[in-house]
Amino acid sequence: MSRYVARRLGLMVVAVLGVTLISFVISHAVPADPIVSNLGQQASQRPEIVQAFKEKWGLDRPLHLQYLAFLANLARGELGTSINTRRAITKDLAQFLPATLELATTAVLFALAAGVPLGIFAAIQRDGPVDHVARLVSLVGVSIPIFWLATVSLVLFYATLHWTVGPGRLGPQVDAPARLTGLYTVDAAVAADWKTFRDAVAHLVLPGLVLASSVMGLVTRVTRSSMLDALSQDYLRTARAKGLPESGIVARHALKNALIPTVTVLGLAYGGLLSGAVMTETIFAWPGLGRYAFQSAVTNDFPAIMGVTFVIGVMYTLVNLLVDLLYGWLDPQIRYS
Amino acid sequence: MNRWSGPAIRVLIALAVTGPSQPVLGQPAGGGKTLIMALDQSDVKTLDPGREFEFGAAFVDLNTYDTLVAHKSPKELNTFVPVLATEWKISPDGKEYTFKLRPNVKHASGNPFTADDVKFSLTRLKTLKGNPGWMMDPLKEVVVIDPMTVKTVLNESFADWLAVLSGPNSAIMDAKLAKEHGASDSPTADKDDKAEEWLNQHSAGGGPFILKSWQKNNVIIMERNPNYWKGPAKIAKIEARDVPSPATQKLQVENGDVDVALNVTPDLVAAMRNNKNVKIQIGQSLDNMYMGMTMDPALHPELAKKEVRQAIRHAVDREGIIKLTNGRAVIGPAVYPIGVLGLETQADADRLNPKYDLAKAKELLARAGVPNGFKFPLKYGTGASPAGITYESVAQKVQSDLKKIGIDVQLVPLEFSVMLTQYRAKGEIAVISYNQPDYIGASDFTGQMILHTWAPRLRWDDPKAKEMARKADAEIDPKRRSGMYKEILAYLVENGPYVNLVQGKAEVVVRPNIQGYEYLPLGAARIYPVVKN
Secondary structure, three states, X not given: OHHHHHHHHHXXXXXXXXXXXXXXXXXXXXXXXXXXXXXXXXXXXXXHHHHHHHHHOOOOOOHHHHHHHHHHHHHOOOOOEOOOOOOEHHHHHHHHHHHHHHHHHHHHHHHHHHHHHHHHHHHHOOOOHHHHHHHHHHHHHHHOOHHHHHHHHHHHHHHHOOOOOOOOOOOOOOOOOOOOOOOHHHHHHHOOOHHHXXXXXXXXXXXXXXXXXXXXXXXXXXXXXXXXXXXXXXXXXXXXXXXOOHHHHHHHHHHHHHHHHHHHHHHHHHHHHHHHOHHHHHHOOOOOHHHHHHHHHHOOOHHHHHHHHHHHHHHHHHHHHHHHHHHHHHOOOOOOO | OOOOHHHHHHHHHHHHHHOOOOOOOOOOOOOOEEEEEEEXXXXXXXXXXXXXXXXXXXXXXXXXOOOOEEEEEOOEEEEEEEOOEEEEEEOOOOOEEEEEEOOOOEXXXXXXXXXXXXXXHHHHHHHOOOOOHHHHOOEEEEEEEEOOEEEEEXXXXXXXXXXXXXXXXXXXXXXXXXXXXXXXXXXOHHHHOOOHHHHOOOOOOOOOEEEEEEEXXXXXXXXXXXXXXXXXXXXXXXXXXXXXXXXXXXXHHHHOOOXXXXXXXXXXXXXXXXXXXXXXXXXXXXXXXXXXXXXXXOOOOOOOOHHHHHHHHHHOOHHHHHHHOOOOEEOOOOOOOOOEOOEOOHHHHHHHOOOOOHHHHHHHHHHOOOOOOOXXXXXXXXXXXXXXXOHHHHHHHHHHHHHOOOOEEEEEEEOHHHHHHHHHOOOOOEEEEEEOOOOOOHHHHHHHHHHOOHHHHOOOOOHHHHHHHHHHHHOOOHHHHXXXXXXXXXXXXXXXXXXXXXXXXXXXXXXXXXEOOOOEOOOEOOOOOOEEO
């Protein structure tokens, strides 16, 4: 097991470096010039200003040296400085990553809490009313455009019904809790600042649900189909023949096996949410990693693009490793070698 | 509903509802109210006045620093009023501007304001070689005559110097404080200056507000300067929240969660006209959208003909474009905003604008030897434009208008920065692009249209136009100067490569209890006179 983990971690280094190299090549191959997106029309006519800009951001060096500089920074535990925020990318990530982690985790928990039970019941009562509802919910969840859902849910629950609080991580005039982890819920709880805690939780609900919608659709569908598959297995027939109660069969025998594909889907979705929540973050004014990544991409902020790619690569591979380890717990037949 | 998820959702909604919507923390000290603004800050890279060149940053610098002089008001942009300078004298050759400084002014830090601050700030802006550094190109040196008198010496006569000094980049810094945090005005300040990160979190000035913090993509907080020389502002604190989505801004201001929403798009504003919970403040933006056409016959033999470009200017139905914006726009004769010296009023624009006249357009095409029209590709950026209408809808309008005189426009939409990269490479046949002023002075616009920037991109090198522009830029008598720009505009309508398409109006949505908020081009608004009842 530990050898397996060590080997996977070793492979992870290769994978992440590969991802950064590909991202570096692609971002420089795009036919858009960082001078255009970072200097005004007049400034970009002045050779001395353009030269100062290139020197400052190392854009006057050959491409391979720029990539080597990134690697050298990485070896020192640094990611360079962002053109967009003019500060260390590690500081940027420390600010934006927790915001996204908090939101993505909330969304995944919502998706899990709603999607798994719905998938199970749909499978048990196949072609029954619950199954129809589940299929409808998952279809809608998977196919509904997230920017539309985000806007409509804000209009409905925030602006019209006044059931939820508005966008942002905290309400206006509510100060962020003293920084410990950057996760507002955790930091507020640690400081026993329950007002801020409640405000932070309240602000997570609506964007969390919106972001959960597509994942929930996916989880429901996968849980339902793998549950159906599990329910038709021979070992369950044996269990039934032994006279075990149906609820025990479902909960103890079928569910654990059926959850393996669900865990896979969740792992992938979580990785996706970390970088792919741009729409939700924009509409909910959420200062997260998705928006930061998007801004970096459209302004050719190469150092930030590399930093984000690196962190997301690491998170993605780590989550996948975790998923693979969970398989073993869910299905003891799986051996790591 | 599934019986598992029913209670769960009720709990979630209950949690959401119990979230505090009342302000609890962060109440400003010393009384007064917090002004909460929704402002798209996606563009903000830095708040350092020597380096910033973005809308959101200009807003912060305009409210946390003072300048020597200022434009009198958004409606009187060509008159300057004293701020940190009480009076000024321009030498007859237009090269020397001598300023008497306001006595007994203290920066927010308590440091006294002197001529050294002026020298430091303007010199640093030049030597940093940052994005706005070129605005100091005319500056030769700053001479401190005595602690309360300073002289700026220019390389040559430049009549828009006061306009440049009114902009947020010409903010006067507290030199002592800034230097303590690494700022430098040395000739190699682009390498020596280490103050940017500090200046992104603190202001070093004496304006009506003090920058308290900037959390990128989240919020900018400013508090009033209790020692402001005009007396403290009524608003105690500004909380400028970064809300990139216009639809979200609309919901927030309707709900009363924000007092001012700055980036609500015209279609959304139109839906709020009858809402009694908001006021819509309309201001004249100076942002223009235009079409540029190549002057090089090698790139396009037809467009390079003067009569063809004239025909196109007569064939584009610009009243129709104004209708597309629900009437929230005006259109001038060239990429030159109405309101600026030379084009002071709508009447000036009406006199100079090419008239919509299809018969004349066809006649001009026939005279150019292309009575049956021709084809050309038109590149433009996808997405929103600063003029309040998308490039796409204007491009489609141009396409349908020109079809009426037999010209077949092939639309080429591109991601905006890709389009701009190609345009800057100077090889495009025709583009739709935009302009936002760098400073509010005529020379900014003639400079880009005639002397540099767009002229070389469109391969337009016209010695006569250049001579006219240089003379007008140097003329220090405002009346004579205004007449010179009118002549330049008429010349552009006759000969130039531009079709001005739209100059948008700015619409800011505020709550009814906000008084004294006025839209200001290049910096959004001065919050000093604002009151929240």
